[in-house]
Amino acid sequence: MDELAQKYRKHFPILDTSCYMISNSLGAMPADAEKELMHYTHEWKTEGVEAWHSWFPLVDRVSGLFGKIIGAEAEDVTLIHNLTIGSALVASCLDFSGKRNKVVFTELHFPTISYLWHGWQNYGAKVHLVKSDDGITTDVQKIIDAIDEETLIVPISHVYFRSGALQDIKLVIEKAHSVGALVMIDSYQAAGVVPIDVKALNVDILASGVLKWLCGGPGAAFMYVRRDLQERFRPAIRGWLGDKEPFDFIMPDVNFAQGMHRFLTSSIQVPCLYTAIPALKMMGETGIETIRKKSLLMTQRIFDKCDEYGFKANTPREAHRRGGHVTVDPNGIRQSKLSTKEINDELIRRRFTTDYRPPFGIRIAPHFYNTMDEVDSIMEEMKKLTA
Numbered sequence: 001m002d003e004l005a006q007k008y009r010k011h012f013p014i015l016d017t018s019c020y021m022i023s024n025s026l027g028a029m030p031a032d033a034e035k036e037l038m039h040y041t042h043e044w045k046t047e048g049v050e051a052w053h054s055w056f057p058l059v060d061r062v063s064g065l066f067g068k069i070i071g072a073e074a075e076d077v078t079l080i081h082n083l084t085i086g087s088a089l090v091a092s093c094l095d096f097s098g099k100r101n102k103v104v105f106t107e108l109h110f111p112t113i114s115y116l117w118h119g120w121q122n123y124g125a126k127v128h129l130v131k132s133d134d135g136i137t138t139d140v141q142k143i144i145d146a147i148d149e150e151t152l153i154v155p156i157s158h159v160y161f162r163s164g165a166l167q168d169i170k171l172v173i174e175k176a177h178s179v180g181a182l183v184m185i186d187s188y189q190a191a192g193v194v195p196i197d198v199k200a201l202n203v204d205i206l207a208s209g210v211l212k213w214l215c216g217g218p219g220a221a222f223m224y225v226r227r228d229l230q231e232r233f234r235p236a237i238r239g240w241l242g243d244k245e246p247f248d249f250i251m252p253d254v255n256f257a258q259g260m261h262r263f264l265t266s267s268i269q270v271p272c273l274y275t276a277i278p279a280l281k282m283m284g285e286t287g288i289e290t291i292r293k294k295s296l297l298m299t300q301r302i303f304d305k306c307d308e309y310g311f312k313a314n315t316p317r318e319a320h321r322r323g324g325h326v327t328v329d330p331n332g333i334r335q336s337k338l339s340t341k342e343i344n345d346e347l348i349r350r351r352f353t354t355d356y357r358p359p360f361g362i363r364i365a366p367h368f369y370n371t372m373d374e375v376d377s378i379m380e381e382m383k384k385l386t387a
């Protein structure tokens with residue numbers, strides 16, 4: 001067993017009973033998440049309202065842990081409810097009334113982004129959807145060509161959720177900045193498995209939930225905004241916790257907090273902040289570069305097994321073009337008796353945890369706690385099911 005699996009497997013109980021390969025959907029729960037929740041209920045039970053003195057500082061503490069994953073300081077990150085709301089917060093800072101009103105994104109983005117920005121057409125946004133030729137990835141040149149002087153913002157997915165293809169965001173950021181547009185990175189499928197340094201890349205905005213590769217459970221998401229943009233942003237979606245002095249309860253309008261707290265809107269998701277701590281700590285200690293090295297070895301093994309067993313991999317093979325999961329269609333080359341969906345259902349029944357994203361196949365997402373033997377065994381099981 002490799003060093004990372006040896007060190008961390010014991011902290012993730014589900015690995016004892018399942019070949020858990022779905023960390024791009026819901027990361028395995030660290031045993032300590034349960035302890036954190038017990039701590040939370042104990043505080044609530046014994047301290048009552050006084051527990052807020054421990055709960056409010058958690059926002060900055062956990063923002064700092066998330067920041068470490070993406071190369072940001074704690075003060076440039078804050079808690080948001082989810083990526084959709086984070087995008088709406090950003091959208092509500094922008095003025096779409098002028099000529100610069102274009103929002104450029106690809107059709108491979110997670111649907112929530114598309115829905116949100118289409119909805120924002122009610123407020124003047126003009127959506128420009130960049131087509132993909134193969135449904136797997138988007139030619140970066142096509143994205144770059146679509147970004148022009150009328151572009152206000154480019155929401156971009158770092159890794160595409162169906163195929164696991166890694167998008168070249170550096171070129172997109174450079175082009176956007178050269179014409180005065182902003183870029184917002186959806187890092188959901190990348191944070192925790194693909195290294196990113198927001199400062200080196202001069203990222204404007206980045207957001208991600210912690211439930212997937214970051215193993216923090218559902219409910220909490222974080223947003224980074226480049227420091228020089230923070231004061232310029234005055235979200236129209238605003239709430240009492242975004243005020244400089246929230247406990248002065250001053251009416252009628254907000255007096256924005258300095259920095260990232262202006263994005264806090266209102267009541268915070270305390271239990272989810274607690275559950276996010278253990279894995280963020282582990283992964284911050286380990287470093288995403290180390291996790292990525294291991295991830296590339298495991299995803300390479302999936303490609304090798306696909307070739308050996310005659311399965312089609314609907315994920316780009318080059319290391320610099322793939323994220324943490326490989327989407328495998330066992331029926332992509334030869335049709336077996338079972339459909340791809342039936343194969344996925346049977347895998348799950350046998351405790352090989354994956355998911356199916358039609359029409360591309362079964363997503364296999366090994367993480368730092370998985371072993372190469374597990375990768376081999378899931379591929380072997382798939383082979384048996386197609387025999």
Ligand SMILES: Cc1ncc(COP(=O)(O)O)c(C=O)c1O
Nearest residue numbers: 082083084110112161188189209
């Ligand atoms: C790429 C990507 N973006 C966004 C989301 C979810 O966004 P939200 O936080 O709004 O639920 C997901 C999956 O749940 C995703 O895979």
